Amino acid sequence: MRDHNSDYLPCTMTLLDGPEERTLRVSFDRIADRYDETRAYAEGVPRRIAEALERELTTDCAVLEVGVGTGRIAEPLRTHGFDVVGVDVSMGMLSRARSKGVVDVALADATSLPFVDDAFDHALSVHLTHLISEWRLALAEMARVASDRLVSMVTERDGCDLEAMQLAYEGACADAGHKVRHPGLRERELADVVRPMRKAHVAENTVGLYVTDAIERYRERTFSDLWDVPDDVHQTAIRSLEERYRGVERLERRERVVMMVWAMRDIKELITTSGQ
């Protein structure tokens, strides 16, 4: 195992020189308490994710999870024997991770990682890069501090109920003149830009929920791409969801969890050819 203990700041949680608005734009502090409940994996899925990573990476390597959040991925990895370090810009999310035993964490921005070159073997990025307008810079940083692979767990949804609700919300916003968007590029979209060396099906994740709870999550803007929606547009979109789902009781979130693995040299090449 690589000795990287002197290369990170396990408990200090200092914000390291990222422009303030970049941090605040996506601050997950506001939903840290509800994050796990709203992004729950079905029983057994976290274990299957950890097993897939165990097959791919082996546990004797050093892994950095960028945008570690509440440790939804890092915690099962840790219990499977991985040496995982996490960074995030949200103190609230990191506190949740620490309460689950993911203690090697630092408050830091993906675009300015507080580690020396090649401090880790692999970088893990799950549901992160779409939040960062400078996603190329974040990838460049991951490729600088991790030498071997970039790994993600992406979710693929094919027309499940929850995706239909998302499209209905976005459609209502568009009708009211606002386009719902995120500033960066999703990890699964990165596969269209740089070919992954491996793509493997990990698990089916099916979670049921009540329509009233699902609409409440929209009303409370639990999802980050809703944070920029102007209030009047948001209220109109919520009314439209209530109308559309009147009389419907339950929904299903049905998605495939897919592991994508890139060789860091290919990520480096993307950064070099795109001028970062």
Ligand SMILES: C[S@@+](CC[C@H](N)C(=O)[O-])C[C@H]1O[C@@H](n2cnc3c(N)ncnc32)[C@H](O)[C@@H]1O
């Ligand atoms: C959607 S959550 C994903 C968390 C975790 N990877 C998971 O899959 O559960 C995105 C996380 O990325 C963090 N984040 C957003 N922008 C970031 C940045 N520029 N640098 C580091 N973390 C960031 C957020 O604070 C949040 O905890």
